[in-house]
Amino acid sequence: MSRIDNDNQLVDFVRAARESRAPFEIVAGGTRRGVGRPVGDLPMLDVSGLCGIIKYEPEELIVTARPSTPLAEINAVLAEKNQRLGFDPADWSRLLGSNGVATLAGVASCDASGSGKLRHGGARDSLLGFHAVNGLGETFRAGSKVVKNVTGFDLPKLVCGAHGTLAVLTELTFRVYPRPSHLVVLCLSDVTPETGFAALRKIAHSPLEPAGLAYLPASMMAEVGQGAALIKLEGASRPLEEKVALAHGLLGSVMQRIDGDPFASIGCGDRFADIAGDIWRIFLAPSDAPRVAKEIAATHWLGDWAGGVLWIAAPPSDAARIRAIAAAAQGQAMLLRASAESRAALGLFAPQPPALAALNKAVKAAFDPLSLFNPNRL
Amino acid sequence: MLLPPTDSKIVARRAEIVAALRAIVPDGVVADQSGLATFDADALSAYHQMPLVCVLPSNREQVSEILKYAQAEGIPIVPRGAGTSLSGGALPREDGILIGMGRMKRILEIDYENGCVTVEPGVTNLNITKAVEAQGFYYAPDPSSQIACTIGGNVGENSGGLHCLKYGLTTNNLLGVTFVLPSGEIVTLGGKCGAQGGLDLLGLVTGSEGLLGMVVEVVVKILRKAPVTRTLLASFDSVPAAGACVAAIIADGVVPAAMEFMDRRAAEAIEDFNQPGYPKGAEGILIIDADGVEADVTHAVSRVIDIVAHCGGRTVEATDEKQRARIWSGRKAAFAAMGRLAPDMICMDGTIPRHALPQVLEEMAQLSDHYGLGCCNVFHAGDGNLHPLILFDVMKDGDFEKAEAFGADILRLCVKVGGVLSGEHGIGIEKRDLMTDQFGPNDLEQQHRVKCAFDSGGLFNPGKVFPTLSACVEQGHIHVHGAQLPHPHLPRY
Numbered sequence: 001m002s003r004i005d006n007d008n009q010l011v012d013f014v015r016a017a018r019e020s021r022a023p024f025e026i027v028a029g030g031t032r033r034g035v036g037r038p039v040g041d042l043p044m045l046d047v048s049g050l051c052g053i054i055k056y057e058p059e060e061l062i063v064t065a066r067p068s069t070p071l072a073e074i075n076a077v078l079a080e081k082n083q084r085l086g087f088d089p090a091d092w093s094r095l096l097g098s099n100g101v102a103t104l105a106g107v108a109s110c111d112a113s114g115s116g117k118l119r120h121g122g123a124r125d126s127l128l129g130f131h132a133v134n135g136l137g138e139t140f141r142a143g144s145k146v147v148k149n150v151t152g153f154d155l156p157k158l159v160c161g162a163h164g165t166l167a168v169l170t171e172l173t174f175r176v177y178p179r180p181s182h183l184v185v186l187c188l189s190d191v192t193p194e195t196g197f198a199a200l201r202k203i204a205h206s207p208l209e210p211a212g213l214a215y216l217p218a219s220m221m222a223e224v225g226q227g228a229a230l231i232k233l234e235g236a237s238r239p240l241e242e243k244v245a246l247a248h249g250l251l252g253s254v255m256q257r258i259d260g261d262p263f264a265s266i267g268c269g270d271r272f273a274d275i276a277g278d279i280w281r282i283f284l285a286p287s288d289a290p291r292v293a294k295e296i297a298a299t300h301w302l303g304d305w306a307g308g309v310l311w312i313a314a315p316p317s318d319a320a321r322i323r324a325i326a327a328a329a330q331g332q333a334m335l336l337r338a339s340a341e342s343r344a345a346l347g348l349f350a351p352q353p354p355a356l357a358a359l360n361k362a363v364k365a366a367f368d369p370l371s372l373f374n375p376n377r378l
Numbered sequence: 379m380l381l382p383p384t385d386s387k388i389v390a391r392r393a394e395i396v397a398a399l400r401a402i403v404p405d406g407v408v409a410d411q412s413g414l415a416t417f418d419a420d421a422l423s424a425y426h427q428m429p430l431v432c433v434l435p436s437n438r439e440q441v442s443e444i445l446k447y448a449q450a451e452g453i454p455i456v457p458r459g460a461g462t463s464l465s466g467g468a469l470p471r472e473d474g475i476l477i478g479m480g481r482m483k484r485i486l487e488i489d490y491e492n493g494c495v496t497v498e499p500g501v502t503n504l505n506i507t508k509a510v511e512a513q514g515f516y517y518a519p520d521p522s523s524q525i526a527c528t529i530g531g532n533v534g535e536n537s538g539g540l541h542c543l544k545y546g547l548t549t550n551n552l553l554g555v556t557f558v559l560p561s562g563e564i565v566t567l568g569g570k571c572g573a574q575g576g577l578d579l580l581g582l583v584t585g586s587e588g589l590l591g592m593v594v595e596v597v598v599k600i601l602r603k604a605p606v607t608r609t610l611l612a613s614f615d616s617v618p619a620a621g622a623c624v625a626a627i628i629a630d631g632v633v634p635a636a637m638e639f640m641d642r643r644a645a646e647a648i649e650d651f652n653q654p655g656y657p658k659g660a661e662g663i664l665i666i667d668a669d670g671v672e673a674d675v676t677h678a679v680s681r682v683i684d685i686v687a688h689c690g691g692r693t694v695e696a697t698d699e700k701q702r703a704r705i706w707s708g709r710k711a712a713f714a715a716m717g718r719l720a721p722d723m724i725c726m727d728g729t730i731p732r733h734a735l736p737q738v739l740e741e742m743a744q745l746s747d748h749y750g751l752g753c754c755n756v757f758h759a760g761d762g763n764l765h766p767l768i769l770f771d772v773m774k775d776g777d778f779e780k781a782e783a784f785g786a787d788i789l790r791l792c793v794k795v796g797g798v799l800s801g802e803h804g805i806g807i808e809k810r811d812l813m814t815d816q817f818g819p820n821d822l823e824q825q826h827r828v829k830c831a832f833d834s835g836g837l838f839n840p841g842k843v844f845p846t847l848s849a850c851v852e853q854g855h856i857h858v859h860g861a862q863l864p865h866p867h868l869p870r871y
Contacts, residue, residue, distance in 0.1 A: 059625040060731050060762075082631055111578075124578055125550050140820040146729045147543065148761040148801040150536045150585050151809075151816060152843070153825045154549065157581020166577075178631030205493050205515075207604050207671050239673035246671060283573035287491040308572060332573040349575035355563040360576045362831035367824070378576065 001027075005049035007131075007139060007170050013045060014168065014372065015137035023375045026164045028068035030100035031093040032110055036163050036348040036377040038340045048103075050170055058083055061176050062128065062145055067105030067169040074104055078176055086120025086177035087113040088267050095269035095279065096337055105169045111161035114267025115212035115232070118204070118305045124160035126175045132159070132167035135368030145173045158363070163348070164374045166367040180234035183211065184244055185262060186255040190225025193217070193290035197307045199229045199251050201286055204306040206250055208233060208243055212263040213306040215289075220271055220302050221262075231255070232263050266304055269336070272313055275300045279337035280312040280322055288329045295325050316342050323350050348378060381427075381471070381807065381841040388453055388473040392430055395453065399433045399475065402443045406434035406481065417458065417476055421523070422466035422808055424724075424778065429456065429470030436481045438556065438564060438594040445592065446562035448475055454837050455560075457588040459499065459531025462523040464725065465806030467535060467587050467842060474840075477592065479530045485509050486595070492570055493600055494553055499530025499593045503537070506598060515600040518545035521802065522710070530593045536585030538802035540636045543760035544669075545601070547802070549584040556595035557583055560833045569597060582828070587804050588839040590832040604669035607635065608679050609696040611705055612686040613660035617641065620662030621735040623689035624759045627666070628732070630685060632678050635669040637760035638709050641739060644716065644754040644767070645708075651715030654708030655701075657692070664691075664759060665709055712756050713767065720752060720769035722778075726785045728792030729801035732762045741791055742766060749784040751777070763801035764792065790815050805843045813845055 004010045025039045028048050051068040058081040071089055078084050090112040091102035113122035129143030142155035159166055188199055200213040212232030221228055233243050248254050265271050272279050289307030300313040326333035335346050396409045409431050419426045435441045448455050454474035461468050470476045483500035495506055503524040506517040520539035538547045554568030567580040583590050614620040640663045645656045656663055668678035686693045696702035730738055746753045752769035766788050770781040789799050793816045799809045
């Protein structure tokens, strides 16, 4: 394990790795090392020293921080000004059995977006700009520190979800959003997946601007009959009450209120932390969610983003079947938690069509031609 | 403005190229000079160039065949939607094939269950909204040219509009595209599921200004129209007071659907033009829209009224839909109104951190004196997107050059205060040579390598966006324009 504490050391390290053609694994908090194909027995580069908030400008709706800044630190600092990251950054550490510290760069690299993606988009929609070192050992920057920018290629989108395969990040600028003062979670109980997801889509396509829309079957939530559709609404106190009334009117029923925020353990997968088996996230056109869930027929599962993502726990023997069902629905099945052997065999996503796979490879090579960074992970 | 030199060998092969394109698109090749004249410029109308030939495909297979042919023959390609680019993104080349996507304008599927619409690239932005508005939906990004501009062009430019702060740019409202690579291969990036199973190439091609390939199908999100929209007009005695008010509104947690700033000169020109009722004598005016469900809007409006008063401003609220329309009619006629102040004008586009507005306006006034040209400002204050309008007279010797230099200085000023060269118009040819003011050599080289991953031959929209992109290897030699390459150490391959 090597450790770097500043950009210059990082550049030296990457240049030396390039000279000796020695690939390595990039690690900050280490909570997401179990995501994607194992990189093999490679040296690790510890970047946790690149840490701390550089500048937080609440009135510009932006925060700039070093990549290994703990997510908890960012969340706390933003909360002081009644702001937050809009995509509900997902800390997968409990799910993945890690006792490390989730960081900003980990969230960005995995595009780890929680329930809030529904309203404000994913991490990729909030990352405005970054600084990094590419596989040539050169520092570069892309994007900007303003919320509206079309200058040059939108490389921030690319590093989001690249799982650290393009560059080593050294600075990130995120857009932030106001944090409403109040929230209410409504529960439509004892509904089938078909009825529950239909209710969620109705709210999704209403002007209520919901902050979370999830369906949980009885196996995932006690005392909800067959299952529950959960609706999270936010706002200032008085308007929120009127929005609750509108939601009741839209669905034609009075729903019970739930204490606390169940979405806090939905978007990050905590509800699957103690459940055995592989954990999948399947991205779908929302209206396909009930049909796909039924076809997979897992005991433990739930749907977030009004059906746009299904979380599924399944035995390893189900892998091929799950990928096939997702593909038939024109969805994407992401293998989030599994044994190293399964992850090596199955990859994070199903193989892409040849032309698209070749394009991905060419873009990767445009950043990291020698494949030094987290090789094979994506 | 220099473009990469014309390849006379290609121009000499014109008849053969026209014939080859006719074999692919029998009913869609424009080769006569009067027909081509229609396509010789986009909305950056100071620049004109007749294309070698224009081809109007009507399906993706034809697009693919055209690109395969161009690739095999080494002929440059310029993609074009409706030609409304303000930065010259669709300016043709004398040695290039202009591909117009206007015939591919079918709406393929409207999926209310999933809140999305699948369209061909030639569908206009506004026609997407028109197709779904009866059901209470709309497509959120609303560039000012929305009546004419196409969704394919919107993807190419990552178009914005008045409502970006709350609803995002094109990139935030896209689920997928079908894309033809320069090789002619067709790839699908994203889709209704919103995921790609690899790198976010959808995010990359959005806003790539026609440098990476051609969009042949687009899946966009549609949103439920807000039931209530209220409009406030706030006036201030000083620009810093207006700026402070914008910051205070944002800090309070209000996200207006739109928040527009006009300086005194702009507001007075507009008032003279169509009398929207803007207060005389105010140094800064804000138009603020709040939308959503009634309860949220009521809350936001009362917060804004308090904040404006606290910042020393005065608020008037539109009492009915007619007055609301009247207030907005002024802002929407801003360019036309300014057009009466001088024979010619150019509209600039940069983004600045909101807090820098007073400083930027002050320095812009100094530049205005320096160049002896008038300037007024409209500003998407919510997201910091500034549109200075520079007034000049093209008949006056040297005025146009002065206006361009003034514009470049304004954009450099945007970068100096921490902003960017373009918030929504794109770089095109207009701002290409300023890219080195915002980006360093490593930054541009990294983007350049990404370009080459798609288009190793450098055939797609050469001469646009990157000052050095024409240096992509083209038939074994490197084009150099001007005295020297700005980045002599760029890798060449």
